[in-house]
Amino acid sequence: MGLTSNSLLVLAVAFAVVLFAATLWLWPRLARRSWAALGGRIGLLLATQLALICSLGVAANQSFGFYAGWDDLLGRETAQGVIVDQSATTPGAGGPLQVVNIKAPPGDAGSRASAVGQVQKVDIVGRLSHIATPAYVYLPPEYFQPRFRTRTFPVSVVLTGYPGTAQALVTKLKYPTVARGLAKDGRAQPMILVMLRPTVAPPRDTECVDIPQGPQTETFFAKDLPEAVLAHYRAGGRPRSWGIIGDSTGGYCSLKLAMRHPDVYAAGAGLSAYYTAPIDPTTGDLFHGNRSLRDHADLHWLLAHEPAPDTSLLVTSSKVGEHNYRDTLRLVNEVRATGRTRISSIILESGGHNFNTWRREVPPALQWLSGQLSDR
Known part of the structure; x- marks a missing residue:
């Protein structure tokens, strides 16, 4: 059970x-x-x-959606993914990505992929980081329509909080359903969504950091993940083709990756994000005494000491219910002072650190992210 x-x-x-x-x-x-x-x-x-x-x-x-199963809850989820050379008849086949299950988006069972899109459960193995993690990939209806057979699509990486489950992005926050609705209404372009949790080395919370003698999580998201997706799907290969969005820990990771790797991610959206990597029992020693690594995991420090990145950011908070409200206003002012990095915000009157709040923010955030991306 x-x-x-x-x-x-x-x-x-x-x-x-x-x-x-x-x-x-x-x-x-x-x-x-x-x-x-x-x-x-x-x-x-x-x-x-x-x-x-x-x-x-x-x-x-x-x-x-904190834990996906018993092994996840008990910290026994340690099995590595398997690299499989996909059939040559599959477009974009080959590389470190294996499709293990294919379904229609929630509520659309039995419908054609060309009408509702498709959600694929995949296993991804990083070539450089050697990190193996499951993910869900949403392909929009247009991906399967003959008139778009030669088109590439922009990609949005979607991250959960910690611990979180990738499945919750599909079933609870309903990213595929929201993305299809926005595209159908002409408010967003069709996008590929790659949905996973930032905890790619469970049960440890790695905060998307390359940990000395530990999981190279930043390398996985900045290099391995784009490489695996590009090898398997008709995804756009330019920086303007990729964005990243997440909530809580996933929001922090999204903003940091967009700031530190603007050559990969043209935009990053952080829903209820924080802006400095914490050190607590779930993270362990992330930096091993390396002050430079610690500083570069602090978004305030990056804006004050590094050249402003050519990227676009979106931050969200609420005046009542979120602990990051004042820190979010501070980050907005720091970004505006750079004169180069662009920033937008969603500030609710009230809303806690929970799915109900994020469901209110996901549609406008996805619409904003779509506007920052191009498939060409």
């Missing part, structure tokens, strides 16, 4: 209800003054509380 399955949620809730009813039924019988009765009351209370906590945990995981 999967960690995100509805069956598990129903079972957890039912078990909690049964324990609660059993507590009410048995409590009068355990009212005697004896060690056995006392132990029974303690056991029932603990079991009921644990069942309630488990039910809430399963429900929260389904809503926010």
Whole structure:
């Protein structure tokens, strides 16, 4: 039974209800003054509380997509991807990307790819970083239509927060559905979406940093990922063809990658992002005492000490509910002072650090990102 399955949620809730009813039924019988009765009351209370906590945990995981499965939750997700030479009859085949599953976008089962697009689950292995990670790739309907058979498409890399699951980008934030709707209304161009989490070396939170003697996460996103996608899909190969967007940790990574690699990403959007890589139990020692690495992971420091990058940024926050509001205003002013880097913002009156807030920001953010990109 999967960690995100509805069956598990129903079972957890039912078990909690049964324990609660059993507590009410048995409590009068355990009212005697004896060690056995006392132990029974303690056991029932603990079991009921644990069942309630488990039910809430399963429900929260389904809503926010923290963990994709039991192995992910328990830190056992360590299997490496496999490099497969795809059939020569597949356009763009070959390279370190393997398609392992193909589906229609959520809610469009049975529809033709030329009408609704396609979501492919893939495994990607970095040639330089040797990082292996799963991802989801959305191909727009136009990708399968004969009149666009020779066209390349702009690419938007989409990142979750930490820990997050790539699947939540498809099912919870509904990026493919939003992208198709915007293109259908003429508010955005058809784009390839590459959806994954920044935690490409789970369970460690690497903050998209090349860690000394550790995971080379920045190299993966700046070099390996574009190389793998370009080798397999009809994706635009120029910097103006690539953008990146994410929430929370993924937002920080998106902004940093756009600033540090403007030759790869023409634009970066950070939803509820922070602007300096944290050091905590989930990250471990990211910099190994290297002050230069630490400084270059601080977006404020980059704007003050490095040449302003020729890229476009989008930041979001809310006046009530987000902790990054003042820091976001500070970053906007710092970027504007460069005179070269471009920045836009979405500031909500209120909204917490959660999916509900990001669902309000994803449509305008994707529309903005589309406007920064070109497939030629």
